[in-house]
Amino acid sequence: MKKTILEDFHINIKIKLAFLWASVTFLYLYGDYFELYVPGKTAGIIDGNSLLNNPQKLFLASLLLAIPSLMVGLSVFLKPLINKWLNIVFGFLFTAIMLLIAFTSFSEWRSFYILYAIIESILTSIIVWKAFNWPKQTDLQETSK
Known part of the structure; x- marks a missing residue:
């Protein structure tokens, strides 16, 4: 019997981070709506x-919640190094915020x-993990030596 392997x-x-x-x-949005x-x-x-x-509180909340929305696009368009670190920093920040909300x-x-x-918090932890383990590109000149 032939085994089928899905393609x-x-x-x-960058696409993975944007979707996360x-x-x-x-x-x-759903959480705030259901609230x-x-x-x-x-x-x-x-x-x-x-x-x-x-x-002031409304402005600060708006600023804070603009970050995830902006990270959708920034994760696709930014250069890898700044992209990696923004995803790590904001991913960690939002993981901490979400855990605080969960426990309170x-x-x-x-x-x-x-x-x-x-x-x-699970999704933002995955963002931090994926960004921290950003794939490395091998230098073609180094491999040919």
Whole structure:
């Protein structure tokens, strides 16, 4: 009996990182959307009694959450060395943030938030790992000596 082997192809590290950041971004969006269903959340937003209750906090949160979205494109377009280090630094930062959120969100209504935070921390850990182990290119002149 003949064994069937499915075809696969090599995916560039930049594309892998971009897709990982895209997945993280979607999870942030879903988490924030589903949080609107937590009792009292929309009332707190309307009356100004929320975590982002002033322009400075809102700006800082916007700046922080712009990073994963920007990393989708930057992971494709930046040169390898700066790309590698930005992915390591921001991947580590967001892993730490997500783990902090996971450990401080214990409540019946926020179990979805813990789930997303754990998944996001796994994805950002993979980003750090992939970036840290960025494939090396062998110098053709060195190999011909």
